Amino acid sequence: MLHSASGRIGPHRVMTKDTKPVTPPLDGMLDLDEPEFEAPSVDEGPAPEWSGNELLQIDVKGKIWVRGGRFFDGRVVGKVGGEDGEAVIAMLADRFQALEDRWLLLEKDVSGIHNMVRHIKSLRSFIHWVEGAKAIGDFEALLEKASGELERIETQLATGRAAKEQLIDEAEKLADSNSWRSTADTEAELMERWKRAGAGGGDEDEILWQRFKTARSRFFDRRSEHGAEVRENRRTGQQAKEDLITQAEALNSSTDWGATFDAMQDLMEQWKRTPSAGRKTDDELWNRFRAAREPFFEARKKQFAENRRQQSRGARDQGRPRGRSQAPRDRGGSASPGARRSSNQGSLHASLAELVGPLRDMFPADRKKEEDD
Incomplete structure (x- = not known):
């Protein structure tokens, strides 16, 4: 059994979502990077049975298990022994609090960011970091928020790419048009729609833009040649x-x-x-x-x-x-009315x-x- 100033820690000490982390005394704080706190290999024993809403369990061998779920596989995050069990648990809880603080900063940073690719990279790095963290807390809830944000951004980029593909198709159909004025007006509308289409994602955005630009340039180059000929x-x-x-x-x-x-x-x-x-x-x-x-x-x-x-x-x-021949005259010597x-x-x-x-x-x-x- 483990003992501390706050009471006894049994072999199945449970921490719930409502449990507040205990700040350990400095002289009892252990380095969580030491070998005794590394996750054991799979063959060290099966995962414990879970019931209720507990977030961690300590098995009979002192291994600290955190609960898994849809986004997170339950695993061992450390091990306790001797008289410092409370300090170890408090340290692991503080580490999870640091993860949540990092998430709040990430949410704030990405809320106004325009580079969606950078946003995705940050989210993926954070998720990878959380999945391997040695900490105690609600990993499932934290990863659900991060994964949901990642899915939202990826969907947004996919929608932007689809919209731009459609605009490229329309621009390519107009490239050989000879209706100079009406087509130029349509091209201007396509450009406004392109600006509102949203990002497609990093290099993909540049590839899409070059295709759109090429289709537009073909029409406008032909219009310029026609204009020069007309002038x-x-x-x-x-x-x-x-x-x-x-x-x-x-x-x-x-x-x-x-x-x-x-x-x-x-x-x-x-x-x-x-x-x-x-x-x-x-x-x-x-x-x-x-x-x-x-x-x-x-x-x-x-x-x-x-x-x-x-x-x-x-x-x-x-x-x-006037005339070439003498007009006929009546009996009195003057021209007849018909002749006149x-x-x-x-x-x-x-x-x-x-x-x-x-x-x-x-x-x-x-x-x-x-x-x-």
């Missing part, structure tokens, strides 16, 4: 239209009506084939091109009108209507044709305005 085409189109405007301005004072009319029509056909310079620039250039052509067609219109007036005056002076109507209609048609032609040249009906990409 070059617009620059070429603007320069070509500037040249056509210059040519039209050089011709707009010409009185060589036939040749200049043909030249103006050719400039219009070239304008239609010229690449777009962009919506706003195209509108500005078109207004300048139309203004450059207008003086010629206005002058041509006035000249044709003057020619018609002179022709009409000459016809009246000669005492006959026919002659007047012919003159009207000729006048309309001369008016419509220049107007058609000035405002071509088939002008096509290029749209932006």
Whole structure:
């Protein structure tokens, strides 16, 4: 039997969850790293029977057993002998208290940590440390908390990895899209979702990011190439239209009506084939091109009108209507009403044709305005 100042310790001294550790006197404290306190080998005897909620038992050989459970295998954590049994038990209880204090610090540290991999490593190290500790206490409860936290973080990382895999799949499907504006908007949404997806875990996070980045870069690189091509085409189109405007301005004072009319029509056909310079620039250039052509067609219109007036005056002076043949006359010597109507209609048609032609040249009906990409 073991004895101490607090009373007798029998061969099956029991410590429960409510038992408070006794602080041993300094002169009675034993070094728990000494060989007599190391866990014995398995062949030193079977584990004791457990009943109730006791956390430890001391068998007839003085071995101190701690109770196991779902997270912890019961085992020997030390051995008592002589008159120092209470001191040994108190020391082992204090050691367990140190483990619980360490857990509280770990919980506080990891609550605001962003490196989940470091968090997992800390938890695994702590669990390994607890499982091999020579101490007396509720190992099952402590390991349940630590294992639960480890499982929670591992689940969180697995969820983050799955979310990022989904985002990578979506980004890869968009990599070859030519819908530049809408796809760019979708890519921005994917990036925001990536930021909210959470960590995937250390090196795995970096691998996932590189895959996501590669898929996005393919689309944005292609968009940049397309943009450079569009800008070059617009620059070429603007320069070509500037040249056509210059040519039209050089011709707009010409009185060589036939040749200049043909030249103006050719400039219009070239304008239609010229690449777009962009919506706003195209509108500005078109207004300048139309203004450059207008003086010629206005002058041509006035000249044709003057020619018609002179022709009409000459016809009246000669005492006959316009036309190649003499109009039929009635019995009184004047042109018959039918002949006069026919002659007047012919003159009207000729006048309309001369008016419509220049107007058609000035405002071509088939002008096509290029749209932006």
